[in-house]
Amino acid sequence: MSEIISFHLDGQAQSQELDPNAKLLYTIRNDCDAKEVRFGCGAGNCGACTVLIDGMPEQSCTVPNWAVADKKVTTAAGLKEDAIGKLVLNAFIEEQAAQCGFCINGILMSVTALLKHTTKPNKEQINESLNRHLCRCGTHLRILRAIDRVIHQLSTS
Numbered sequence: 037m038s039e040i041i042s043f044h045l046d047g048q049a050q051s052q053e054l055d056p057n058a059k060l061l062y063t064i065r066n067d068c069d070a071k072e073v074r075f076g077c078g079a080g081n082c083g084a085c086t087v088l089i090d091g092m093p094e095q096s097c098t099v100p101n102w103a104v105a106d107k108k109v110t111t112a113a114g115l116k117e118d119a120i121g122k123l124v125l126n127a128f129i130e131e132q133a134a135q136c137g138f139c140i141n142g143i144l145m146s147v148t149a150l151l152k153h154t155t156k157p158n159k160e161q162i163n164e165s166l167n168r169h170l171c172r173c174g175t176h177l178r179i180l181r182a183i184d185r186v187i188h189q190l191s192t193s
Contacts, residue, residue: 043104045070046114056102061085063101064111072111072141076170083169086142087111093149095142095168112141121148123189127182135173143169147183155190 042051045068052067064073064087073096076084080098087096088110089103115121124147127133134140143166150157150165157165162183171179 041101041105043106044108046109046111047117054101057100059097060087060099060101060104060109061096064096064109070111070113072113074138074141076139076142081170082139083142083146084139086145086168088114088145088149091149091152093146093165093168110145112144115144115148118148118152120151120186120190123186124148124151124182127185127189128179131178131182131185133175133178133182135175139169139171139173143171143179147179147186151183151186151190156187 038053039056040051041054041056042049044050045064050068054063054067061073061075064070065075073087074084075097076082078097080095083095085096086093088094089099090107110118115125124144128140128144146165146169150161154161162180166179
């Protein structure tokens with residue numbers, strides 16, 4: 037049974053007839069044609085599909101469509117329209133913090149959420165925000181350098 041579900045995706049209003057219990061990941065990728073969200077494990081264990089829902093990081097493979105009704109969903113494509121998101125994107129590029137690009141979109145989302153809520157996070161907070169993400173490439177040190185770069189930029193602005 038489908039129903040009309042309305043939400044915003046990267047600033048664009050969406051109103052679609054959807055299965056309310058289907059997972060948001062498939063809606064974003066298939067119905068909204070936004071490929072910035074990656075399918076990883078499908079069980080909420082790897083973080084590749086992380087999006088921001090009203091500013092909070094959530095793994096879209098575990099979120100049913102009904103849970104985003106009347107909410108703001110942001111993917112990596114929407115970060116360029118956000119002041120902190122833009123800083124995060126630029127820092128990750130400058131530090132070359134991505135290799136294969138598979139996990140990085142989800143990591144970008146969690147880092148942006150962290151820095152929007154805590155502009156000077158400590159090591160434990162940073163580690164906690166990254167704990168939900170599995171990166172097989174080994175760019176962890178570059179990711180940490182990118183986060184440090186943004187923290188420095190936020191503290192000097």
